[in-house]
Amino acid sequence: PANFEFFEVGIGVIDATDAITRSYYAVASADFAVPRAVGERAIGFRLHLGAGTGMFEDEVIFGGELVLDPKFSVIGEYDAKDFNGVLRYTHNEHFRVQAGIQATEFFLGATYILDF
Numbered sequence: 001p002a003n004f005e006f007f008e009v010g011i012g013v014i015d016a017t018d019a020i021t022r023s024y025y026a027v028a029s030a031d032f033a034v035p036r037a038v039g040e041r042a043i044g045f046r047l048h049l050g051a052g053t054g055m056f057e058d059e060v061i062f063g064g065e066l067v068l069d070p071k072f073s074v075i076g077e078y079d080a081k082d083f084n085g086v087l088r089y090t091h092n093e094h095f096r097v098q099a100g101i102q103a104t105e106f107f108l109g110a111t112y113i114l115d116f
Helices: 036-041
Strands: 004-014 023-032 044-052 059-067 072-078 083-090 095-102 105-112
Touching: none
Parallel strands: none
Antiparallel strands: 004 023, 023 044, 044 059, 059 072, 072 083, 083 095, 095 105
């Protein structure tokens, strides 16, 4: 489609040591044109669709990310059980910090991205 700009696929594991519930996942992500409803207040819009095992219960997972500026974005997702919300700070292309609500619990996390 004309509003499609970029496509990525991510695969990963949560709790690789199986201390609670090892969960594998695969997610496809695509950048789209910013919806007109938020046009002046955002610089990017990204949609995610995937599936996973373990905590994802072999179900479909999905989400959306509204990029407010180069450093901050707001994320909403469905993880096969709950709808969650996140505020993400992107320090650089590899390091990100997230704070949000997962189910009914507050969380704080960090991500480091490795490129191959």
